[in-house]
Amino acid sequence: xxxVRTLVYLFIYPGLLFIFIYSTFCEWYDRKLYARLQNRMxxxxxxxxxxxxxxxxFFKLMSKEDIVPERxxxxxxxxxxxxxxxxxxxAMLLIPVWNYQLSQPSLISFNGDLIVLLYLxxxxxxxxxxxxxxxxNLFSTIGATRVLTMLFGYEVPLFLAVLSPAIxxxxxxxxxxxxxxxxxxxxxxxxxxxxxxxxxxxxxxxERTPFDIPHAETEIVGGTFTEYSGKKLALFRLMLDVExxxxxxxxxxxFLGGFPGxxxxxxLNFIIKTLVVIFxxxxxxxxxxxxxVDQVVSFSxxxxxxxxxxxxxxxxxxxxxxx
Amino acid sequence: xxxxxxxxxxxxxxKEPIGLRITVDGxxxxxxxxxxxxxxxxIEKLAESKTWIQNIYLMERICGICSHSHTTCYVQGVEKLMxxxxxxxxxxxxxxxxxxxxxxxxxxxxxVAGHEAGFDSFFMxxxxxxxxxxxxxxIISGNRVHYAINTIGGVRRDxxxxxxxxxxxxxxxxxxxSEYYLNLGTTEPSFVARxxxxxxxxxEDALALCAVGPTLxxxxxxxxxxxxxxxxxxxxxxxxxxxxxxxxVLGRTVVRIxxxxxxxxxxxxxxxxxxxxxxxxxxxxxxxxxxxVSRYEAPRGENIHYIKSNGTEKPERLKVRAPTLGNYxxxxxxxxxxxxADVPLIFAAxxxxxxxxERAVAIVDARTGQEKxxxxxxxxxxxxxxxxxxxxxxxxxxxx
Numbered sequence: 001x002x003x004v005r006t007l008v009y010l011f012i013y014p015g016l017l018f019i020f021i022y023s024t025f026c027e028w029y030d031r032k033l034y035a036r037l038q039n040r041m042x043x044x045x046x047x048x049x050x051x052x053x054x055x056x057x058f059f060k061l062m063s064k065e066d067i068v069p070e071r072x073x074x075x076x077x078x079x080x081x082x083x084x085x086x087x088x089x090x091a092m093l094l095i096p097v098w099n100y101q102l103s104q105p106s107l108i109s110f111n112g113d114l115i116v117l118l119y120l121x122x123x124x125x126x127x128x129x130x131x132x133x134x135x136x137n138l139f140s141t142i143g144a145t146r147v148l149t150m151l152f153g154y155e156v157p158l159f160l161a162v163l164s165p166a167i168x169x170x171x172x173x174x175x176x177x178x179x180x181x182x183x184x185x186x187x188x189x190x191x192x193x194x195x196x197x198x199x200x201x202x203x204x205x206x207e208r209t210p211f212d213i214p215h216a217e218t219e220i221v222g223g224t225f226t227e228y229s230g231k232k233l234a235l236f237r238l239m240l241d242v243e244x245x246x247x248x249x250x251x252x253x254x255f256l257g258g259f260p261g262x263x264x265x266x267x268l269n270f271i272i273k274t275l276v277v278i279f280x281x282x283x284x285x286x287x288x289x290x291x292x293v294d295q296v297v298s299f300s301x302x303x304x305x306x307x308x309x310x311x312x313x314x315x316x317x318x319x320x321x322x323x
Numbered sequence: 324x325x326x327x328x329x330x331x332x333x334x335x336x337x338k339e340p341i342g343l344r345i346t347v348d349g350x351x352x353x354x355x356x357x358x359x360x361x362x363x364x365x366i367e368k369l370a371e372s373k374t375w376i377q378n379i380y381l382m383e384r385i386c387g388i389c390s391h392s393h394t395t396c397y398v399q400g401v402e403k404l405m406x407x408x409x410x411x412x413x414x415x416x417x418x419x420x421x422x423x424x425x426x427x428x429x430x431x432x433x434x435v436a437g438h439e440a441g442f443d444s445f446f447m448x449x450x451x452x453x454x455x456x457x458x459x460x461x462i463i464s465g466n467r468v469h470y471a472i473n474t475i476g477g478v479r480r481d482x483x484x485x486x487x488x489x490x491x492x493x494x495x496x497x498x499x500x501s502e503y504y505l506n507l508g509t510t511e512p513s514f515v516a517r518x519x520x521x522x523x524x525x526x527e528d529a530l531a532l533c534a535v536g537p538t539l540x541x542x543x544x545x546x547x548x549x550x551x552x553x554x555x556x557x558x559x560x561x562x563x564x565x566x567x568x569x570x571x572v573l574g575r576t577v578v579r580i581x582x583x584x585x586x587x588x589x590x591x592x593x594x595x596x597x598x599x600x601x602x603x604x605x606x607x608x609x610x611x612x613x614x615x616v617s618r619y620e621a622p623r624g625e626n627i628h629y630i631k632s633n634g635t636e637k638p639e640r641l642k643v644r645a646p647t648l649g650n651y652x653x654x655x656x657x658x659x660x661x662x663x664a665d666v667p668l669i670f671a672a673x674x675x676x677x678x679x680x681e682r683a684v685a686i687v688d689a690r691t692g693q694e695k696x697x698x699x700x701x702x703x704x705x706x707x708x709x710x711x712x713x714x715x716x717x718x719x720x721x722x723x
Contacts, residue, residue: 038447138328142350142663209441210513218336218439218667289514290441292664293350 023241024054037286066230073134081235084127088242091120096175132224143223153300158201160308161194164315178258194311195255210288248277336667339677355658370641392621394473400617400630404610413477413602422586428622439667477603518573522657522669534653536624541574548620645679
C-alpha cells in the first residue's frame with residue numbers, strides 16, 4: 001500500500017501528471033492574460049478559450065524533427081532538458097501544499113527546505129547556461145553568457161528578500177514560515193518591500209520581459225535555445241512553465257501565508273495564490289520593455305540589493321520589537 | 324575575444340534580407356559591415372521598357388510603405404518634362420494622401436521600434452491604431468497599401484463632403500492616441516533606458532555621411548525638402564520642421580512622433596481649404612527630349628528620382644535614390660561601439676526599406692578587395708570556372 005501511495009505521489013498527484021497539467025494551465029493563463037493586456041485574442045481555438053493550446057504545442061513539438069548540431073557536445077546537449085525538468089519537478093515536491101505534518105519534519109518538509117528550494121531554483125539557470133554553451137552556436141553562446149551575467153545581478157537580492165521573512169519567522173522550513181504568518185497576518189506587511197524585490201528577481205530568473213535578454217529574439221535569434229528543436233525544446237518549454245509555478249508558489253508560501261486548509265482547500269488556496277502571483281508577473285511583462293544586460297546588473301546592485309538589505313534591517317528591528 | 328556575428332540575411336530583427344556582419348568584443352561592437360544585394364529586382368531596367376503611364380504603377384511597387392512617395396516623385400518629374408501643371412484640387416488631394424502615408428509609416432515605425440526594444444505591448448497598441456489611418460486611406464483610394472491615386476497631371480479620385488467629414492472624425496481619435504504614445508514613448512522608464520544615448524550620430528557626422536529624413540533631423544539639422552524646396556502645395560501649408568538635438572534613437576522617436584502632429588495639422592488645413600475645380604489635366608503621350616531631377620520628402624527622408632526622356636513613349640533612364648540608401652553610411656557609424664543588444668534598434672531607427680535601396684550586384688573579391696559589377700552571362704562563366712574539369716550531366720537551360 002505504501003508503495004502505491006508513493007507511486008501515486010510521484011507520478012499522479014502532486015507528481016508529474018499534476019505538474020504537467022497545472023503548469024500548462026499556468027502557461028495558458030499567462031499567455032491569455034498577456035494577450036488581453038495587449039488588446040489581442042491570445043490562444044482561442046484549442047479547447048474552451050484555447051485552454052488546451054499549451055498542451056497541443058507540447059505534443060506538436062514532441063512530434064517534430066529533433067536536430068542535434070554536428071559540433072555540439074552531444075551527450076550534454078541531449079541530457080540537459082531532461083535534467084532541467086527533473087530539477088524543477090523535484091523543487092515542486094518541496095512546496096508545502098500537500099502531505100506534510102507541521103509537527104513532524106519529513107523528507108519533503110524539513111528544516112532548511114527553503115535553502116534547498118532556492119538551490120534547486122538556481123540550477124535551471126546553470127542548465128540554460130550549459131545548454132547555450134554546449135550548442136556551440138554564436139547566438140547561443142552570447143545567450144549563455146547573458147544568462148550568467150544576469151544571474152550575478154538578481155540572485156543575491158532574491159536570496160536576501162526570501163530569507164528575511166524566514167528570519168522573522170525564526171525558521172528555515174517553508175511550512176513553518178507559512179504557519180507563522182498565518183497566525184500573525186499583520187506581520188506580512190513588514191515584508192512588503194521584500195515581496196516586491198522578490199517579484200522582480202523572480203521575473204529575471206524566469207527570463208521574462210523586461211529580463212528576457214538571454215533569448216531576445218530581435219537581437220540574438222533564439223538565444224540559448226537557438227539550436228534546440230523537437231522533443232528537447234518541448235521539455236525546455238515545459239521546464240520553464242514548471243519553474244514559473246514553483247517560483248510563484250515559493251513567493252506565495254513565504255510572503256502570502258502559504259496554503260492552509262487540508263487537501264481540497266489547500267489545493268484551492270494554492271491555485272488562487274499562485275495565479276495572483278503569476279498575474280502580477282504578467283502585468284510586469286506586459287508593461288515594460290526589454291532592458292540591456294548591463295542595465296540589469298547595475299539596476300540590481302544599485303536598487304534591488306540595497307533595498308533587500310534595508311528589508312533585512314526592518315525585519316531585524318521588528319523582530320527585536322515583538323520579542 | 325573578438326568574434327563575428329552574422330545578422331542577416333535571415334534574422335528575426337530584419338523584415339527584409341540584408342547582411343550585417345558585426346565584429347564584437349564581448350557585448351560591444353567593434354566593427355560593422357553591411358552586405359547588400361539579396362533583394363535586387365531590376366526595377367530601373369524594367370522602367371525603361373514601360374510607358375510613362377505604366378511606370379506610375381511600377382514605381383508604386385518599389386516600396387510597400389512609401390508607395391505614394393515614389394509615384395509622386397516620379398509623377399512630379401514627368402509633369403515637369405511634359406510641361407504641364409496639375410490643378411490645385413489635384414495637388415491638395417495628392418498632398419493629403421502623402422501626409423496620411425507619412426502618418427501610417429511613422430506609426431508603423433513606432434510599433435517596430437517598440438518590438439525591437441522588446442516592448443511588445445507598445446507594438447500591439449500602435450499597430451491597432453495604425454488601422455485607423457489605413458481605413459482613411461481606403462476611404463480615399465479604395466486600397467490600403469498601393470493607393471494608385473496619382474496620375475500624370477493630377478490624381479485619379481476626388482473627395483466628397485462625407486469623406487472629408489469621416490477623415491476629420493478619425494483624425495481626432497488618432498490625435499488623442501498619439502498624445503498618449505508621445506507620453507508613453509518618452510516617459511516609460513525601461514523603454515527610455517533602452518533608447519536614450521543609443522546610436523549616437525553627431526550633427527557633423529550626419530551632414531558628412533549624407534543622412535536624410537528623421538535620422539538627420541534628430542541630429543539637430545532642420546533639413547526637410549517640404550520646407551527647403553517646396554513641391555505640390557507645401558508652400559501654402561503652414562507647418563514646422565521637427566528636430567531633436569540628442570542625436571540618438573530617442574531623438575529619432577521624438578522627431579517622428581512630433582511629425583505625426585504636424586501631419587495632423589497639415590491634413591486638417593488641407594481638408595478645410597480644399598479648393599474646387601478639376602482634379603487632373605490631360606497629359607500628352609510623349610514628353611520632349613529632356614532630363615529632370617525630382618525631389619520628395621518621403622516619411623523616411625529625401626527621395627530622388629532622375630528621369631531622362633528621349634521624346635518617345637518610354638523613359639530612356641530612370642534612376643531612383645531611395646532614402647534608405649542615404650542612411651546606410653550613417654548606420655555603420657552609429658553601430659560602432661554600441662552593444663549587440665542595440666543593433667536591431669539602431670538599424671530599425673533609420674526605418675530601413677531594403678528592397679527600395681537595392682540596385683545591382685557587386686562581387687567583392689575577398690582576397691584583393693576588388694569590386695566589380697557582373698552580368699548574368701559572366702556569372703555563368705564564373706560558375707564554369709569554379710570547377711572547369713568536372714563533368715556536367717547537362718547544362719541547365721531556362722525554362723527548366
